[in-house]
Amino acid sequence: MPLADFQAQVRGAIVDGKVAPLTAVLTGGAEPLKRFAIHQRHYEASLVRALVEKFPAVVWLAGSPFVTAAAAAFIRLSPPSAPCIAEYGEGFPAYLAGRAEAQHLPWLRWVGELEWQLGHAALALEQAPLSIEALAKVAPERLADCALTLQPGLHYLAAPWPVDALVKLFLSDSAPESYALDPEHVFLEVRGARGAFSMTRLDAATFIFHRALAQGLSVGGAAENALDADPAFDAGQGLVQLIAAGLATAIGGADKDPQQ
């Protein structure tokens, strides 16, 4: 049997549980398929553990049995695509939300999305911030065409539930007897570096402005998007506040090198 065919069969056995084609191929022990089950168990146990450890607030809120069962199903639908398991699981919150058992937990997906961002923000390295003086050196007529590089540990999440409050409850290790959670659109800026992170609620226009800059839009383009959301948005002030908070690391345009 060609090696590629053999490996396709092993993949099918590990991910989909289809072991029958391997019966004639394997040797070892009294029943080789039971030995092969060691590999099947390892695939499931190691990846389920990785997912559960990435979403501790989801586990805290929805319960370990539910999340573990969902993770066991997810790893069969969406195996990792690369060997760095830290990068695996971005799609898990959306999958979780689609499970029948989660229909009464409409906020759960957004808790997971926020946890994913917090986990990645904390792995980042903060860069030296762009100074106001560096911004002042850019000719005013060119500023709108410039793009900013933001801190690597910045992430943006717009959620229809105030899930930052739930995550803060989890992080504070306090569980109230009851907690009322009403739908509310929140616009969250997650910032992290070297093991630490923070969450800040922004108004909608500022959120759109920051997120657009993080996505690489020009200052002018980001300002237009923010003004669509709030005609009263002051882009100049927003830009100065962003620089003052140390969120940007470089500024540059299409025709010039970034300035630190």
Next chain:
Amino acid sequence: MTAHHRFTPTPAGVGLRLPHLAEVVATQPAVSWFEIHPENFLANPHASELLTELARCYPISVHSVGVSIGSAGGVDRTHLKRVRELIERIDPFLVSGHLAWSTHEGEYLNDLLPLPYDQETLRLVAAHVDEVQQGLGRPYLVENPSSYIGMATSTMNEVEFLSELVCRTGCKLLCDVSNVYLSGHNLGYAPHVYIDAMPAEAIGELHLGGFLAEDDEADAGQQVLIDTHAQRIAEAAWDLYAYALRRFGPKPTLIEWDNDLPAVATLLSEAERADAVAAAILEPEYQRAVG
């Protein structure tokens, strides 16, 4: 005048996992070297920064679990490029991986999966080892796997396969002594015979890791050994380590512990034991050799 030549063993190192990283950087424990899995650092800039700092103080060995030299679909070149970037930053004294496969058509199966040992696999693995050595710009050590099953289609045994791989590629071998013991137990061959058959001149590193004995579901009264890396090294593996040292001579030896991590001190005590075993075996031979 007769000079007393002082025996200098090749001291043991320990596997460094992320939960120990900050402590190790802060306390700089007395150990000769560390081995890391690059896959733990490539998507973690903070850990990578700490590793770069650590590499200024300790020799580092890079042991990949994701290069997948046995995949019929080829080596993951994107991953290989990322590993190379890390290697260029920390300049490890050894780079190694496994005789196994992990990726299939864009999916990573998070395990070191077995290969049939035949001419097709040998050609493919040899080509991939060549590619890895060229891609990384340095020699690559290939580790013998921990095995629970064999393949009916194999036409040579594992040592014959590894020996031919060395001949074709010039690669070195990483002899995981615990894997030799475990696989011998599980597949019914003598570990000492396996060690005897390995090409000693190609051995560049030794590994020792803990394994777990479980009841064999298919064979009442029998046990199967599972490569968990979650406990101390078994006495039988220590005995085989002593045997391997007599055969291979002093080699950098790694204590591997990946799951249910103990305190750093426990890892260091295992490394000290490896050093003591090496000294007991090798020092008398050395003193005899130097007269």
